[in-house]
Amino acid sequence: MLHKRTRRTIALSITAIAVLIAAVATWLIRQRLGHASMATGWTLLASVGLLMLLGLRKKLVMLPILPVRVWTQFHIYTGLFALAIYLMHVPVVIASGFFESTLSLLFLSVAGSGLYGVWISRRGAKRLTAIAGEYRFDRFGWHRRTIADRASEIVTEVGQTGDVPVIAKFYRERLQHYFSTRPSLAYVLVPTSHRKRRLLTELGELDRYFASNVKQAAGRLAALIRNRDDLDYHYATQLRMRMWLAIHIALTVAMLVFIVVHVLMVLRFQGA
Amino acid sequence: MGTTSTVEIRRPQRWDQPFDPDMLERDVQWLSSLPPFSEMDKSAFPANTPLDGVLRNDCRIRKVQPGEVIVREGDYGNSAFLVLAGSVRVVLGQLPPQSLGRATAKQKSWFSAISALWKQPQFPEVRTVDQITPGGSSRVQQHGDTASIFLQDFDGVVTHERTLQIGPGEMFGEVAAMYRAPRTATVVADSHATLVEVRWQGLRLLRRDRVLAQQLEQNYRTNWLMIHLRETPLFRFLPENCLQKVADATLLRSFGRLEWHSDYRRTRKLKPVEQIESEPLVAMEGHLPTDLLLIRSGFARVCSRYGEGHRTLAYLGKGHMFGLREIVHNTYRDSNQAPVTLQESLRAVGFVDTLHIPIEVVAEYVLPYIRRTELPDPISRDDQQARARHDIASQVPTGMLEFIVQERLNNGRQAMVIDLNACTRCDDCVKACATTHDGNPRFTRSGPANDGIQFTQACMHCADPVCMIGCPTGAISRHSETGTVSVHENICIGCGTCAASCPYENIQMRTMRDPKGRMYFDESAGLPIMKATKCDLCQSQPSGPACQNACPHDALVRIDLGNLEDLSDWISRRR
Ligand code: SF4
Ligand code: SF4
Numbered sequence: 001m002l003h004k005r006t007r008r009t010i011a012l013s014i015t016a017i018a019v020l021i022a023a024v025a026t027w028l029i030r031q032r033l034g035h036a037s038m039a040t041g042w043t044l045l046a047s048v049g050l051l052m053l054l055g056l057r058k059k060l061v062m063l064p065i066l067p068v069r070v071w072t073q074f075h076i077y078t079g080l081f082a083l084a085i086y087l088m089h090v091p092v093v094i095a096s097g098f099f100e101s102t103l104s105l106l107f108l109s110v111a112g113s114g115l116y117g118v119w120i121s122r123r124g125a126k127r128l129t130a131i132a133g134e135y136r137f138d139r140f141g142w143h144r145r146t147i148a149d150r151a152s153e154i155v156t157e158v159g160q161t162g163d164v165p166v167i168a169k170f171y172r173e174r175l176q177h178y179f180s181t182r183p184s185l186a187y188v189l190v191p192t193s194h195r196k197r198r199l200l201t202e203l204g205e206l207d208r209y210f211a212s213n214v215k216q217a218a219g220r221l222a223a224l225i226r227n228r229d230d231l232d233y234h235y236a237t238q239l240r241m242r243m244w245l246a247i248h249i250a251l252t253v254a255m256l257v258f259i260v261v262h263v264l265m266v267l268r269f270q271g272a
Numbered sequence: 273m274g275t276t277s278t279v280e281i282r283r284p285q286r287w288d289q290p291f292d293p294d295m296l297e298r299d300v301q302w303l304s305s306l307p308p309f310s311e312m313d314k315s316a317f318p319a320n321t322p323l324d325g326v327l328r329n330d331c332r333i334r335k336v337q338p339g340e341v342i343v344r345e346g347d348y349g350n351s352a353f354l355v356l357a358g359s360v361r362v363v364l365g366q367l368p369p370q371s372l373g374r375a376t377a378k379q380k381s382w383f384s385a386i387s388a389l390w391k392q393p394q395f396p397e398v399r400t401v402d403q404i405t406p407g408g409s410s411r412v413q414q415h416g417d418t419a420s421i422f423l424q425d426f427d428g429v430v431t432h433e434r435t436l437q438i439g440p441g442e443m444f445g446e447v448a449a450m451y452r453a454p455r456t457a458t459v460v461a462d463s464h465a466t467l468v469e470v471r472w473q474g475l476r477l478l479r480r481d482r483v484l485a486q487q488l489e490q491n492y493r494t495n496w497l498m499i500h501l502r503e504t505p506l507f508r509f510l511p512e513n514c515l516q517k518v519a520d521a522t523l524l525r526s527f528g529r530l531e532w533h534s535d536y537r538r539t540r541k542l543k544p545v546e547q548i549e550s551e552p553l554v555a556m557e558g559h560l561p562t563d564l565l566l567i568r569s570g571f572a573r574v575c576s577r578y579g580e581g582h583r584t585l586a587y588l589g590k591g592h593m594f595g596l597r598e599i600v601h602n603t604y605r606d607s608n609q610a611p612v613t614l615q616e617s618l619r620a621v622g623f624v625d626t627l628h629i630p631i632e633v634v635a636e637y638v639l640p641y642i643r644r645t646e647l648p649d650p651i652s653r654d655d656q657q658a659r660a661r662h663d664i665a666s667q668v669p670t671g672m673l674e675f676i677v678q679e680r681l682n683n684g685r686q687a688m689v690i691d692l693n694a695c696t697r698c699d700d701c702v703k704a705c706a707t708t709h710d711g712n713p714r715f716t717r718s719g720p721a722n723d724g725i726q727f728t729q730a731c732m733h734c735a736d737p738v739c740m741i742g743c744p745t746g747a748i749s750r751h752s753e754t755g756t757v758s759v760h761e762n763i764c765i766g767c768g769t770c771a772a773s774c775p776y777e778n779i780q781m782r783t784m785r786d787p788k789g790r791m792y793f794d795e796s797a798g799l800p801i802m803k804a805t806k807c808d809l810c811q812s813q814p815s816g817p818a819c820q821n822a823c824p825h826d827a828l829v830r831i832d833l834g835n836l837e838d839l840s841d842w843i844s845r846r847r
Contacts, residue, residue, distance in 0.1 A: 003844075061818045061822045062813045062814065063382060063815055064814050067823075071824075072824040121696045125696050125697075125825070126693050134692075134721060136716065136717060136718060238697050242698065
């Protein structure tokens, strides 16, 4: 088995050679005043067909027809090839007219979401590993509840030891909502640690008003705030990694519909 | 931050849990009046483990009926049997698995594998009655308080198979019990017979009796030792007479506790240095080598002193050698050079059985028959080989090496390992597992992790599958060729022994339902029918393990963690 980097270099070189061959062929056809767009169009259609195979393979996991990882690599490099062919196929990057421009936009968004997928898969996986904790997607709700319950227990516990209005008020006003709600859409799109830092600073500022037993409880609450932030980071990253795929697939379906109509129109006008 | 308060508890005693809690005083009396126990030298047993104690705590009396299967080929050995009355038959040929009650998973065709996609049941763990009850030529029957498998066609088996009759005073199953090996033959009761079953702990104690010890050792030497030596690749060119000389001179030794799985939860929490120091020392660095060591079973840790602790350099498993480099160096060194001492220590991880071949015998009967190219290079000051060996370890960082041994993951022959830096947590692996198991995933993507590598909690099909110990019906067994450990649900009685024994918690007990979603209930006890479920390595699927096949990011691999080079290769290809 080859090293990952070596495999990537080989695959990129093969793709580059394929693109070069296609480019020379297109140039030759144009030189001979042929319809280069027909050749690139059919090549593009064939590439889209090949790209579809990954979805099918993923369904048939029980078959020994090369592991999905090989098909995924094939999908990525065929995608790059298709993008290059698209650029040879179209006169301008985004065509004019409602139908053609929508098709262009769809194609570019499918390609863009694919590239984003490659990037987020690599980066997201590493980031998740770097941030403490390992959470399964189906268990996020449970983890959130556990943190919220622990926070409420801490406040109740200190409440029993005497008069602690400061921390109870802070919990009610600032933490309860933080612990009991899911992260916002904005956070999911761009996870930042602002909120965590703000809450920790506010809690830190109250420190001088706390008795020593309350200080300890505040320390535990601070740990839970950090914990919750890590959890949210995991959630946001995992959600984005799942969402891009859903979006990529939805865009692909829409693109396929437009492609079919486009091909039918081309055949119709070519025949005319 | 230390605390001075203490918690007082009673130290667990040996024999806190007798093999058979119903063993009565009069049973013990009766047993001790029968040979070979009556002939044993009682004074050979120390006061804290007297012979009577062994009989009371490590033995149980079993009455078997004609046709009852006592041990099955492929079962995991944990006890030996002595025939007291009646006779039993050892089947020398291989019986078809069905007659032992085991339904082997047939390899599915592509079509039937695909068709399972649209036949996915709506409920979890759906089975037909045939799938969860014994069929064909065997039956499970309650016999006393244990469930036994009976051969339906016992007479046919006796007529058509080569068998060996064993009568009163004779023993069987002791080698499997002593060396935690799978049974090599099936033994069936020939008539109504009375047996005494001795668990291995007791068998080890009984070896204090010189006669029995000699007999056991003799049995091992005659039946197994030559086989083990012949399996050693380095000895492949040894002429038969030299191999015999080696066998004659070989000492058999064991270190550590065979019951490592019960200590495991406790010791894994120790600091690495404490854990290493708690492991029995097999050979110590700095001492002159006296024997060539061959690991017969179990795992041993190769480590060397490093600062205040010990650094793990590798671990050795079955068939590996220790001390060869030093012995070769000393044998071929110039006469003016001093002999070298052992460069590393060897410690038993859990337990380890070793063969010790004295150096004189190695020099005379082994080394002349090994090609010089196969021998390790002499040890020099900037020890090339030590560095080469260290290079293997360095792809597997020292911390991870310690971690693997600490968690006893080295036991995994088909461990599921995930590179967390490549895993997008998409769970396609889990979904693929569910797809190939009628919608029931056999693992969750969780488990201990170290340095970005997760060792997922899915059955690892261990080198020492302790889950198999004590299964009363032999429903959990290991495939002799592929090594896959699988549950034969048709004879699994749902007792949960395997789930309790698996140190990695990789077996789940599940209730079974019919295709309409109704739970099966036992007609006599009125309790739900439970079965042990776990990863079966997709053995019936044309694809092999679907998890590995399905990972789009090349993050997941099934790997033999007993072989460090596999792991090292895999890690180096990714970094
Ligand atoms: S069930 Fe547990 S002990 Fe048995 S083979 Fe699997 S991982 Fe090993
Ligand atoms: S399929 Fe691969 S990437 Fe997805 S969760 Fe499993 S191991 Fe991770």
